[in-house]
Amino acid sequence: MAPTVRKRLPLASTRPKSPGIDIGRDPVTPYLGRVFALLLLSLVAAIALGGPAAAQEPTPPPPPGTSAQPAPPENAVRVSGTLNNGGDRLASVEVRALDSTGRESARTESTSTGRWDVRVAPGTYTFEIVESSLPDDVSVQETVERDVVAGRANTVIFLFGDERTSSDTSFYEKLIRQTVDGLRFGLIIAIAGVGLSLIYGTTGLTNFAHGELVTLGAVAAWVFNVTFGMQLIAASILAIIVGVLIGLLNNAAIWKPLRRRKTGLIAQLVVSIGLAIALRYLILIFFSDRTEPFDDYQVQVQRQWGPIAITDANLVSIVISLVVLVGVALLLQKTRIGKAMRAVSDNRDLAESSGIDVERVIRFVWGLGGGLAALGGVLFAISELGGRVQWEMGFKLLLLMFAGITLGGLGTAYGALLGCVIVGLLVQLSTLVINPDLKYIGGLLILIVILVVRPQGILGSRQRIG
Structure with missing residues (x-):
């Protein structure tokens, strides 16, 4: 009797085929999520490879005949x-x-x-x-x-x-200078906060990760300026583009799927808090725990016009902020996408029934908000932090942004502008009577007082329930 020969099948033929993945009607979202992840990984890699730790060069030996300075301590x-x-x-x-x-x-x-x-x-x-x-x-x-x-x-x-020292300056001059400085600071808060207000108006999301978009904009500008040696103006333009892309892909990878699943606003708020903490500490790990300066605009000449004294960086920040905010106002008033944004903010269901593509409007708002947040981060670093970038600068600005848009009226772009300017003025003017280290408290206390009197904010409207 002939022996039975058993053939051994290849391992690959014995594996069950994996079932197909049903991605629904929108096959683009998973790929956008991958692109979003790749973009964040690329930015993190650029920070890690070109950050402060990698940018250090060995100290050259002292020339002959000179005494070497003692090496700085480890905790220098x-x-x-x-x-x-x-x-x-x-x-x-x-x-x-x-x-x-x-x-x-x-x-x-x-x-x-x-x-x-x-x-x-x-x-x-x-x-x-x-x-x-x-x-x-x-x-x-x-x-x-x-x-x-x-x-x-x-x-x-x-x-x-x-x-002259500050003690030689009269109270009248201090008042004028702090008023100008408060206007500058308020405009910067408005640049970063208008996008946050528009996102809330169109989606109802209270995005606590918006402060990290501000920090990422400043960090991206720092990477382009310091690591790649680009001039700060060009680096800032590229940082704004990065902010727009992060805003768009952030919406496509996280918030659009949550909206499709009808996730509640409270759950989305919790997700935004977790995302903010994760991004903040990723920046801390891969960037630096110290303030890192830009290569440009470290030295500023102070201009004097009577009692007004202002540096070139602060003057440029005021001009850029005014131009951008006027452009945003014209966008909202004169363009079709601006009118659609206001319609979705007023009544999303009515806007959708009128033929407006609500998801397209939301994508545009996220891109616009990301770009404005990046610009606000660069201006905040240049004018408020002396040309330096901090890993938690966006978190420090976040509470003031919330104060401004709540004071002006949640979901209203013009209310956000007015509220942020008022908060900036109150914060800077409060230094005339309190310690400058406590200046942010004054703006938040005034916010509480005004909201007790007018809960809907300055330009907000009362909502009827029932």
Whole structure:
């Protein structure tokens, strides 16, 4: 009897075929989600490869015949400043830091732009200029004692010649300067907050991750400016484009599927909080826990027009904010997409029954909100943080954005503009009577008082229930 021969089948032939995936009527959403994930991974990779830790270069050895400075400690904190004498930048001027015992801890020399920085351990230091290194016709007024703290911008300002200190400025001049500064700050809050208000008006979503869109815009501009060596204006334009793409893909990958599943607004709010925390700490991991400066606009000349004193960066921020906000207002009033946005914000069901593509309007709002948030992040870093980027800057601005749009009227673009300007003015003017470190409290307290009197906000309308 012949033996039975059993053939061995290949393993691949024994595997069951995987069932097909039914993606419904919209086959684009899964691919947009993948693109969104790839874009975020690319941005994180660019930050990781070109961030502060990777950008460090080995310190060259000192030239022969000179003594090397002691290496900074492991917990060293960066202290910097600009030597500016009435608009003239002082180069090759020596600055040194003395600890509490009077011993020199660090010494450096200013660059051609007047910029200097040293690294010292956290503590109290006295910063002084070596007078022999100053030009013959320039004199420094006094030394500066400063508490150096890790995790924040440590800036030292020296006064030269007959420059006046803040104590020499009259209350009238302080009031005018703080009013101008409050207008600038309010316009920046409005730039970042208008998109948040439009998103709420068209979708009903209270997006707590909007602050991270602000931070991502500033971080993207920093990556293009510092890592790739682009000029800050071009880097800011690319950052706005990145913000638009992140806003669009954010909607396509997360919020549109949730709306299709009829997810409640409370559940969406919880998702936005989780997304905000995740993005915030991803930025912390891959960017830096310290404030990192842009390469451009570190030195600013202060212009003086009577009692008004303003730097070029703040003046440019005001002009850009006004132009952009006027453009947004014209978009809402004169264009078809703007009228559709206002219709969806007023009554979504009625707008949809009138033939308006609501999902198209929502996509446009998310793109517009992402671009405005990125622009607001860049302007906030340049004018408010002294040309520096912080990993939680958007979270700090988020509460003020909510205060502004709630004060003006939730879901209304013009109300958001008015409310944000009022909050900015109140925040800056409050420094005339309270400690500047507590200035954000004043705006929030005024918000509570006004909402007790008018809960719907300044330009909001009362809603009838039942």
